[in-house]
Amino acid sequence: xISRRHQISSQVVSVSAPLLIVFLALAMGLLAVLLAGKSxxxxxxxxxxxxxxxxxxxxxxxxxxxxxxxxALGWIIAFSTKRVSIGFEGQIIAGGAAAAxxxxxxxxxxxxxxxxxxxxxxxxxxGFWVALPTFMxxxxxxxxxxxxxxxxxIALEMISWxxxxxxxxxxxxxxxxxxxxxxxxxxxxxxxxxLHWDALMVLVLIVTVAYVLKKTTFGLALRFxxxxxxxxxxxGLNSTRISVGALxxxxxxAGLAGSSLILAQPTSxxxxxxxxxxxxxxxxxxxxxxxxxxxVIPVAFLFATLRQGSGLLEAKVGVSSAIVTVIMGVIVIxxxxxxxxxxxxxxxxxxxxxx
Amino acid sequence: xxxMNGISKSFGRLHANENVDLIVEYGEIHGLLGENGAGxxxxxxxxxxxxxxxxxxxxxxxKIVKINSPKEALELGIGxxxxxxxxxxxxxxxENLTLTTPGPMLxxxxxxxxxxISEISQKYDLEVNxxxxxxxxSVGQQQRVEIIKLLFRNAKIIVLDEPTAVxxxxxxxxxxxxxxxxxxxxxxxxxxxxxxxxxxxxxxxxTVLRHGKSIGTRVMAETDKDDLVEMMVGKTLAVAExxxxxxxxxxxxxxxxxxxxxxxxxxxxxxxISLNVKSGEILGIAGVDGNGQDExxxxxxxxxxxxxxxxxxxxxxxxxxxxxxWRELGGALVTADRHTTGVALQLDLxxxxxxxxxxxxxxxxxxxxxxxxxxxxxxxxxxxxxVRGAQxxxxxxxxxxxxxxxxxxxxxxxxxxxxxxxxQPIRGLDIGAAQTVHDRILQHRNNGGATILISxxxxxxxxxxDRIVVLSGGCIVGQINxxxxxxxxxxxxxxxxxxxx
Numbered sequence: 001x002i003s004r005r006h007q008i009s010s011q012v013v014s015v016s017a018p019l020l021i022v023f024l025a026l027a028m029g030l031l032a033v034l035l036a037g038k039s040x041x042x043x044x045x046x047x048x049x050x051x052x053x054x055x056x057x058x059x060x061x062x063x064x065x066x067x068x069x070x071x072a073l074g075w076i077i078a079f080s081t082k083r084v085s086i087g088f089e090g091q092i093i094a095g096g097a098a099a100a101x102x103x104x105x106x107x108x109x110x111x112x113x114x115x116x117x118x119x120x121x122x123x124x125x126x127g128f129w130v131a132l133p134t135f136m137x138x139x140x141x142x143x144x145x146x147x148x149x150x151x152x153x154i155a156l157e158m159i160s161w162x163x164x165x166x167x168x169x170x171x172x173x174x175x176x177x178x179x180x181x182x183x184x185x186x187x188x189x190x191x192x193x194x195l196h197w198d199a200l201m202v203l204v205l206i207v208t209v210a211y212v213l214k215k216t217t218f219g220l221a222l223r224f225x226x227x228x229x230x231x232x233x234x235x236g237l238n239s240t241r242i243s244v245g246a247l248x249x250x251x252x253x254a255g256l257a258g259s260s261l262i263l264a265q266p267t268s269x270x271x272x273x274x275x276x277x278x279x280x281x282x283x284x285x286x287x288x289x290x291x292x293x294x295x296v297i298p299v300a301f302l303f304a305t306l307r308q309g310s311g312l313l314e315a316k317v318g319v320s321s322a323i324v325t326v327i328m329g330v331i332v333i334x335x336x337x338x339x340x341x342x343x344x345x346x347x348x349x350x351x352x353x354x355x
Numbered sequence: 356x357x358x359m360n361g362i363s364k365s366f367g368r369l370h371a372n373e374n375v376d377l378i379v380e381y382g383e384i385h386g387l388l389g390e391n392g393a394g395x396x397x398x399x400x401x402x403x404x405x406x407x408x409x410x411x412x413x414x415x416x417x418k419i420v421k422i423n424s425p426k427e428a429l430e431l432g433i434g435x436x437x438x439x440x441x442x443x444x445x446x447x448x449x450e451n452l453t454l455t456t457p458g459p460m461l462x463x464x465x466x467x468x469x470x471x472i473s474e475i476s477q478k479y480d481l482e483v484n485x486x487x488x489x490x491x492x493s494v495g496q497q498q499r500v501e502i503i504k505l506l507f508r509n510a511k512i513i514v515l516d517e518p519t520a521v522x523x524x525x526x527x528x529x530x531x532x533x534x535x536x537x538x539x540x541x542x543x544x545x546x547x548x549x550x551x552x553x554x555x556x557x558x559x560x561x562t563v564l565r566h567g568k569s570i571g572t573r574v575m576a577e578t579d580k581d582d583l584v585e586m587m588v589g590k591t592l593a594v595a596e597x598x599x600x601x602x603x604x605x606x607x608x609x610x611x612x613x614x615x616x617x618x619x620x621x622x623x624x625x626x627x628i629s630l631n632v633k634s635g636e637i638l639g640i641a642g643v644d645g646n647g648q649d650e651x652x653x654x655x656x657x658x659x660x661x662x663x664x665x666x667x668x669x670x671x672x673x674x675x676x677x678x679x680x681w682r683e684l685g686g687a688l689v690t691a692d693r694h695t696t697g698v699a700l701q702l703d704l705x706x707x708x709x710x711x712x713x714x715x716x717x718x719x720x721x722x723x724x725x726x727x728x729x730x731x732x733x734x735x736x737x738x739x740x741x742v743r744g745a746q747x748x749x750x751x752x753x754x755x756x757x758x759x760x761x762x763x764x765x766x767x768x769x770x771x772x773x774x775x776x777x778x779q780p781i782r783g784l785d786i787g788a789a790q791t792v793h794d795r796i797l798q799h800r801n802n803g804g805a806t807i808l809i810s811x812x813x814x815x816x817x818x819x820x821d822r823i824v825v826l827s828g829g830c831i832v833g834q835i836n837x838x839x840x841x842x843x844x845x846x847x848x849x850x851x852x853x854x855x856x
Contacts, residue, residue: 216723217713224710227699233658234688234696235710236679 017341018288021334022302029327033319042317047324050312051305059193063264064304065297067092067257069202071282072289072296073209074253079291080213081243082226087133087148088254089279090155091126095255096262097162098125100270103180103263104167114184119259126255127248129155134247138240144247152279160272167270176271186264196264205253210293222246254279284328288335303328356380357402357433357512357543362411364397371397372408375569377562379512384534384544386554386561386575388587390643390811394567395547399514403428403435415512434510436501438517444490448472448483448500452507468507475503479533495526499533506537513537514545519553520645531557549587549643551580563587584847588813601821605633606669608774608805614654614664616829623647623829625654628664630824630831632774632805637796639820639837640809641850647829648809649691652776656681656688669773682711685773689763689780691809697763698751705733705747708766740765740791757784768795775799778809793819813846825849 030040051061071088078085098121106114133147160175169178186196213219221242225232229239261274285303289295306328310321359377363370372394379385389395400406402413404422412419415431422428425435442451449469456468469485476483481499489497498518505513515534519527534544534557546558554561555575562572563586570586610631618624625647632638640648653659655666657676665672668684681688690696698707709729712718718728733747740761742754751759764780777796781789796806796819810816816823817837823846824834833849835841 211723217719218722220706220709220713220724223702223706224699227701228695231696231699232710234656234678234690236677236682237710 017338018290018299018335021338022288022331025327025330025334028330029323032323032326033317036319038317038319043313043319043323046313046316047306047309049316050309053312055190056193057308059190059195061301061304061308062199063194063196064307065300066198066202066260066264067276067278068282068285068300068303069206069296070253070257070260071278072286072300073205073293074250074257075283075286076209076213076291076293076296077222077253078246078250079286080219080222080226081239081246082229083137083243083247083250084145085130085133085148085247085250086145086280086283087130087151087251088257088282089275089277090148090152091129091251091254092258092261092275092279093155093159094129095122095126095258096270096274097159097167097258098122098255099184099259099262100167100177100180103184103268104177106184107181109181109183111183114181115186115263118184118263119256122255122259123252124255126253126258127251129255130247130251134244134251137247138244156272159275163270163272169269174271176269179268180262180270182268184263185268186260194264194266196260198260198264206293206296213293254282257282281328284332284335288331356414356416358414359398359402360412360414362398362401362408362413364401364406364408370567372401373567375411375564375567376572377569378572379543379545381511381541381543382538383559384538384546384557386558387545387547387564388549388551388554388561388583389564390549390587393564393587395564397567398564399435399516399547402433402514429505429508429510432509432511433514434505434508434512435514435516436498436505436518438520440497440501442489442497442500445488447486447488448492448503449485451489451500452504455504455508471507472503475506479536481533493526494521495523495530498522498530502537510542512543512545514547516547518546519548519550527553527556551583554583555580565589581844581848584850588847588850601633601635605635607631607633608669609655609807610667611651611654612664612667614666615662616650616654616659617662618829623650625650625829628829628831630807632807634773634803634805635800636822637800637806637808637820639816639823640807640826641813641816641823641846642811642826643850644691644811646826648778648826650829651807651826652688652690652778652809655686655776685771687767687770687772687775689767689775689777691778691782693759693763698759700752701750703748703750704737704742704745704754704762705729707751707762708733708736708747711766736765736769737762739769741788757788760784761788764792764795768799772799773804775804775806776809777806779811780808781812781815817841817843 030043033040033043050057052058071092074088074091075085099118102118102121103114106117109117129151130148133142133144133151136142136147137144163175163177167177169176186198189195189197189199213222221232221237224235225237225239225242229243232239232242257278258275261276261278262268262270281303285296285299289299306324310324313319313323314321357377357379359375362372362375364372375394375398377387377398387395397406401408402422404424404427413422414420415433420431422431428434443454446454449465449472452468452472453465472483472485475481481503483496483499483503489500492500498521502513518530522530534546538544546554548554558575560572560574561583563570563583565587573582612629614625614628616625623646628647628651630638640651642648650659654661655676656678657680658678665674666676668676668686671684694700699710709718709724712732718724718732730747737745737747742758742761742765745754745758751762754762760780760782761784768775775796780792780796784792793815796808800806808816808819820837822834822836824831825846826832827850835846835849
């Protein structure tokens with residue numbers, strides 16, 4: 001029997017380890033600023049002002065959290081069955097493109113029909129984009145980590161063709177679409193800012209995912225399959241089918257993230273680069289949040305702050321905004337190592353407690 | 356000469372090895388016999404330095420040695436071929452050998468190693484091509500590569516762990532002369548197998564382990580199967596529990612007719628298995644592990660396809676059986692290997708208890724577990740089998756093996772069931788808990804339930820079963836009524852090789 005003290009100490013480790021890693025990464029970033037001959041104090045100030053300086057910047061920071069959180073939820077669902085999908089970038093593109101298509105074509109529909117239609121199209125397209133890798137895994141055991149990654153490359157090519165081909169703006173000047181129908185876009189929460197009502201949808205989805213995983217029979221099925229797929233079969237769960245469901249749902253979430261990058265932006269056109277790396281960043285957010293849906297919020301907040309603040313960092317302090325990418329990179333490495341160490345620590349605790 | 360003297364090793368209260376002696380001379384094939392859990396693995400792990408004995412010594416060539424790792428064992432000339440080969444499938448035979456070669460990698464001479472392999476291959480007629488890729492080789496050839504690996508490192512004592520599990524009978528026939536050639540050169544082989552025929556085929560002498568103790572060593576030429584079986588399973592003092600006569604018109608709840616399945620690596624093919632279990636009856640299935648027990652369970656649950664035959668559950672011919680349907684029809688299953696097929700170690704106790712209750716209307720409303728009902732249910736379940744000191748939110752991995760087993764039993768048996776499959780239900784339990792489990796099974800029988808009891812413990816089978824069938828190599832080799840006419844020697848004879856006396 002494990003003692004209470006052990007349980008508490010392992011909880012402390014699982015919370016404090018990520019905090020420590022983030023702190024170290026920030027310290028390293030500031031050290032780099034110092035080495036570049038600039039003042040770290042100025043850098044912190046610039047990031048702070050860039051992210052929280054006024055209503056507009058705060059709104060932008062929050063709006064950046066939306067796709068990160070949605071992708072992170074997608075990861076959490078797939079990973080609850082221990083499937084490792086890294087194809088969110090492609091699914092974002094597929095979802096965004098589908099949303100843009102619906103937004104561009106079905107003109108004249110009222111907003112309460114048009115927007116939901118665009119969202120549904122995005123979810124389906126995201127699910128569709130992960131369907132092939134899912135099918136290959138379920139039928140032939142082809143590992144989804146490779147196939148989902150490769151699907152990203154296909155999506156990138158597809159989107160550059162779409163915005164230069166069938167969906168290019170009528171004038172044919174730039175590689176982007178015409179503005180999509182205002183009836184299919186999210187209304188803003190605060191006028192003149194990037195903050196749209198999709199942020200509320202994300203909040204609802206976070207609560208929903210947390211509830212489903214923790215409290216429902218379906219959530220138990222997902223977690224049991226993830227923990228032991230063979231035993232799950234003997235307990236009457238169809239492990240393969242459940243994992244397939246989880247992967248498809250995760251694609252749907254990434255597709256939804258794509259829709260927000262089209263339907264909740266100040267410029268309502270689609271360019272080839274709209275996915276912006278959120279498909280990868282969302283995974284890191286989920287990992288740092290240790291696959292806890294609620295923990296996704298503060299982690300996404302941290303990442304969005306760094307991203308949003310990095311613009312001013314470059315303009316004011318003269319340090320390349322790439323420093324922020326370095327910080328995030330260090331966080332990723334730190335998380336990977338830290339999770340391993342924390343697991344080892346927990347195992348030791350259990351082993352010691354068992355003696 | 357290898358000499359293991361008075362080796363003892365305990366894990367908590369379990370004595371895995373108790374004063375075990377093993378003496379292996381050069382130039383002999385020495386068999387190591389014993390049921391699963393008899394202590395063979397522990398003994399070998401001690402020999403290879405993966406475990407340190409609590410007491411006892413290891414002598415190699417008359418010198419007492421302390422072995423801390425498999426590497427140190429190999430330096431002393433002791434090598435092992437594991438059941439799961441340690442080869443890199445994408446590399447060639449020669450490349451695999453280089454991986455285990457000591458010294459700096461840069462100085463490797465692949466040609467030299469290839470020549471060596473060809474030489475060995477010719478000398479022993481092994482037909483191993485040094486430039487063949489491992490993944491292209493048959494399992495038997497891969498096994499020979501493993502042995503060549505040990506010869507290359509000059510191993511004098513080679514331990515083969517269940518080598519025949521992966522071999523076809525014809526491969527085995529070619530394998531024995533090879534082993535004998537190796538011993539003629541002064542090497543010795545430790546041959547782990549619980550198949551008696553193979554021991555008589557290959558070994559010069561053999562040591563029997565039972566319940567962690569070495570029962571004795573016999574020279575093969577001076578012993579027979581009956582003697583070895585008796586050493587393996589022991590004379591039993593078990594007495595049948597109070598019987599309940601089965602009414603002649605009792606309903607047949609479960610019927611397997613002429614079931615055959617395909618054999619595969621790691622899978623015994625069932626051959627023409629027919630079983631039936633009536634209401635109020637306990638059918639015991641005896642036999643050494645891995646002779647078709649798992650396959651029978653999988654067929655009954657619909658997890659393994661039949662080549663021919665059919666299964667009827669309560670008179671309903673069920674061609675499309677599945678674990679959930681099995682449960683719906685009133686079936687319960689206690690699997691033999693709980694870590695693989697029974698529980699999810701990383702999840703907590705409540706999750707492990709609730710996984711089969713996803714459609715229970717008392718616990719589930721609109722797809723979600725209702726908190727109060729679940730808490731009551733989980734507490735009841737944990738208390739009913741006395742899962743000691745367990746909080747519902749503790750993970751399964753934190754429980755001892757015995758408590759894990761009790762949780763599985765609680766999940767499977769604390770509900771309305773008609774047909775119970777109990778495979779090794781008391782493995783890992785202390786005597787008190789084992790008695791509780793047996794009482795539950797008898798209570799289930801008294802309520803008119805049917806039971807299939809799969810066990811390698813004859814005591815357990817004799818105590819509970821009405822009839823005992825003996826499995827060997829996927830076939831039923833005999834059936835014995837456990838009544839006044841019961842004769843222990845008859846059962847032992849069946850287990851020894853199928854020829855009933």
